Amino acid sequence: MKAIRIHAFGGPENLQLDDIDKPVPGPGEVLIRNRAAGVNPIDWKTCSGGGASAFIESLPFCPGWEFAGTIESLGEGVTAFRAGEEVLGFVNFPKETGCYAEYLIAPADQIAHRPAALDPQSAAGLGLAGLTAWQALFEEGQLKPGQSVLVLAAAGGVGHLAVQLAKWKGAYVIGTASSGNKSFLQSLGCDDVIDYGRQQVENLIHDVDLIIDGVGGETAIRALACLTPQGRMVTLPSVTAAEVIAAGEAQGLNVSGIRARPDGQQLQELAKLASSGKVLLNLADSLPLSEAARAHQLSAKGHIRGKLVLTI
Ligand SMILES: NC(=O)c1ccc[n+]([C@@H]2O[C@H](COP(=O)([O-])OP(=O)(O)OC[C@H]3O[C@@H](n4cnc5c(N)ncnc54)[C@H](OP(=O)(O)O)[C@@H]3O)[C@@H](O)[C@H]2O)c1
Structure with a gap:
């Protein structure tokens, strides 16, 4: 699968598109076929050696902590979701999650069902x-x-x-x-x-x-x-x-x-508010995964209105 990774801490020029193995879900986890990943200041801060970099155990590192995608398969003991369901998540933060990729692993208790009225790009930007x-x-x-x-x-x-x-x-x-x-x-x-x-x-x-x-x-x-x-x-x-x-x-x-904390139940409430129109996720722009470096440059300027999202 394709994934954006850094092999050394540094600026957006360090982000590269790699071919890596698809991950395998463990107990309590799901494998997600990713549709979109939200971009946040913590992503470029971490890639540059600040932000959550103290929690990154080794390089290469794939950034991104929030996504919207489709459940591909379930790890042992997962009963709240089924393969084929559309979900969104903010997961594992501040440890590596790797949402800038075609597939990712998410703990089932940190994801939420994506209501049909909430499009994947908006859902991807909602979690963090x-x-x-x-x-x-x-x-x-x-x-x-x-x-x-x-x-x-x-x-x-x-x-x-x-x-x-x-x-x-x-x-x-x-x-x-x-x-x-x-x-x-x-x-x-x-x-x-x-x-x-x-x-x-x-x-x-x-x-x-x-x-x-x-x-x-x-x-x-x-x-x-x-x-x-x-x-x-x-x-x-x-x-x-x-x-x-x-x-x-x-x-x-x-x-x-505070440090934002993944919480599947709160995320489900947020997704309901967003799908009913009570909360609007303003999509500043949606870029292809291959343009992650440009997304980091834009975010680092500090004037995004709402959220930037990478479409996979
Ligand atoms: N502790 C945590 O768990 C946690 C979680 C999320 C975010 N954060 C941090 O919180 C901060 C905000 O995050 P974010 O995702 O909302 O960032 P963001 O989307 O990049 O924020 C961009 C916005 O900042 C505004 N802005 C820039 N300078 C400003 C100023 N001097 N006064 C008022 N507005 C200003 C811009 O508005 P204009 O274009 O109008 O200037 C723009 O809309 C970041 O430092 C982020 O790392 C921390």
């Missing part, structure tokens, strides 16, 4: 960003109906799903983005959009209950001024999490980081 948004808002962030949420990087993969999930929960939602994304965010239900190129969010917004931070660093630290004294910030970029948490602690504020 969607479960990050879900867990940041509802688990770590403990969001309640009627509360207010500020989403930093609201037009990105995590952000645009966080905006919609927070609205679905009954929150008042403020998002930051560049001017070109204002109407996009309004169309998703965002109540207030701050153009970060013209205005400092900390000068305009006060007393929010929760901040979902998809930017990190100095931007996140300045945005702490937007919180109520009892509010929380969930900061997502792991590379700056320690400094943002320390800045929050110094002000007596509740700031924490």
